[in-house]
Amino acid sequence: MRNFEYFAPTRVIFGKDTHLQIGTLLKGQNCHKVLIHYGGHSAVKSGLIDEIKKNLDEAGIAYVTLGGVVPNPRLSKVREGIELCRRENVDFLLAVGGGSVIDSCKAIGYGLANPETDVWKFFLRTETPKACLPVGVILTIAASGSEMSNSCVITNEEGWLKRSTARNDLCRPRFAILNPRLTYTLPQYQTESGCVDILMHTMERYFVNIETMEITDSISESLMQTVIYNARILMKEPDNYTARAEIMWAGSLSHNGLTGCGTGGGDWACHQLEHELGGTYDVAHGAGLAALWGSWARYVYEANPERFAQFATNVFEIPCSLDFNKTALAGIEAMEDFFRSIQMPTSLHELGLDLSEKEIHDLAFKCSFEDTRTIGVFRQLNMKDMEKIYLAAR
Ligand code: NZQ
Numbered sequence: 001m002r003n004f005e006y007f008a009p010t011r012v013i014f015g016k017d018t019h020l021q022i023g024t025l026l027k028g029q030n031c032h033k034v035l036i037h038y039g040g041h042s043a044v045k046s047g048l049i050d051e052i053k054k055n056l057d058e059a060g061i062a063y064v065t066l067g068g069v070v071p072n073p074r075l076s077k078v079r080e081g082i083e084l085c086r087r088e089n090v091d092f093l094l095a096v097g098g099g100s101v102i103d104s105c106k107a108i109g110y111g112l113a114n115p116e117t118d119v120w121k122f123f124l125r126t127e128t129p130k131a132c133l134p135v136g137v138i139l140t141i142a143a144s145g146s147e148m149s150n151s152c153v154i155t156n157e158e159g160w161l162k163r164s165t166a167r168n169d170l171c172r173p174r175f176a177i178l179n180p181r182l183t184y185t186l187p188q189y190q191t192e193s194g195c196v197d198i199l200m201h202t203m204e205r206y207f208v209n210i211e212t213m214e215i216t217d218s219i220s221e222s223l224m225q226t227v228i229y230n231a232r233i234l235m236k237e238p239d240n241y242t243a244r245a246e247i248m249w250a251g252s253l254s255h256n257g258l259t260g261c262g263t264g265g266g267d268w269a270c271h272q273l274e275h276e277l278g279g280t281y282d283v284a285h286g287a288g289l290a291a292l293w294g295s296w297a298r299y300v301y302e303a304n305p306e307r308f309a310q311f312a313t314n315v316f317e318i319p320c321s322l323d324f325n326k327t328a329l330a331g332i333e334a335m336e337d338f339f340r341s342i343q344m345p346t347s348l349h350e351l352g353l354d355l356s357e358k359e360i361h362d363l364a365f366k367c368s369f370e371d372t373r374t375i376g377v378f379r380q381l382n383m384k385d386m387e388k389i390y391l392a393a394r
């Protein structure tokens with residue numbers, strides 16, 4: 001096992017009606033003016049934004065609003081937010097939404113707190129942020145784990161580059177309000193796409209090629225089983241509070257560092273490969289991951305078939321044969337069967353993308369930063385490997 005530091009400072013307020021505590025919570029933050037940041041329609045249509053405004057009015061907290069964050073959130077909206085907050089002297093950022101809104105808030109926070117630097121430089125990783133304005137979250141979709149995470153992903157429309165900042169604790173939200181009921185209005189596709197993302201945040205940390213910790217493996221395997229079980233329930237019962245709650249808490253635990261304790265940071269190749277899909281073709285993040293994962297797994301499993309066999313046995317209860325390769329492949333198939341059972345794609349075609357060889361090459365070229373970097377640690381992948389995985393996923 002590797003040495004590790006576990007730091008999860010976000011205060012979590014979990015359960016029914018918890019979003020009504022927002023006024024009290026913000027009072028405790030001693031802020032002067034709040035930005036209420038949200039997405040396209042869902043939070044307005046459900047009445048959530050009005051409820052929050054009323055709550056803030058009653059608590060005597062000043063605010064401005066900025067909606068219109070789109071999935072795969074854009075740099076232009078971040079810049080708009082920075083300008084608005086500067087003009088209005090905003091000193092606290094409240095994200096009402098999912099990963100896209102939270103990341104837009106985090107990026108605005110970086111921009112405001114580092115006025116001497118163009119915010120995109122933090123995503124190119126040519127500069128490191130020195131501070132970030134405080135961010136709070138009212139979560140409406142369980143998926144990204146951004147409500148407790150130390151990363152932030154933004155798409156720059158110039159070149160359609162989807163890039164993440166280096167991990168930085170400065171952007172971890174101060175608090176996250178997790179009310180499972182707020183996720184009842186999600187379309188099934190978004191619910192299930194979110195479940196895949198949650199699984200992947202643990203799987204990226206699980207598939208490493210080093211000796212891991214039994215306790216971390218056990219937590220990870222239980223988390224994966226819980227998500228698989230409840231994702232299936234939500235296909236039939238979207239209003240099942242217990243299933244929504246299990247998925248929501250799994251989402252936060254999957255990406256707050258817990259499932260990576262001792263595993264040395266994780267692989268993250270699938271995420272890198274997916275970010276190019278999201279940036280270029282604007283697909284839902286979790287669905288993009290589902291479309292790629294099987295091809296990635298079959299490409300790399302021979303680097304450590306025992307690890308994949310453990311996954312097959314402990315997550316899908318597949319009896320472990322003496323031939324680890326056989327068990328490993330059965331585990332990969334079981335995961336793809338699960339994706340199909342929740343109507344998630346297992347190929348780029350099923351994701352809605354029929355890509356030419358030239359388009360696949362361009363994705364690999366972008367993902368390898370023009371053939372200057374490798375990705376992954378389970379098996380290190382260069383541009384040619386990336387191209388082969390995208391091709392296999394067609
Ligand atoms: O814009 P609205 O109308 O709100 O619709 C959203 C959006 O279309 C909808 N939605 C959200 N809550 C809803 C709802 N619809 C009905 N009822 C509700 N309660 O769902 C759609 C997707 O929302 P989005 O925020 O994009 O989803 P998600 O949470 O999956 O976030 C995806 C983004 O997070 C990034 C992804 O790359 C992607 O850009 N990630 C961020 C991470 C981080 N910062 O730690 C880690 C992740 O790996 C991920 O990369």
Ligand code: ZN
Pocket residue numbers: 144197200201271285
């Ligand atoms: Zn993800």
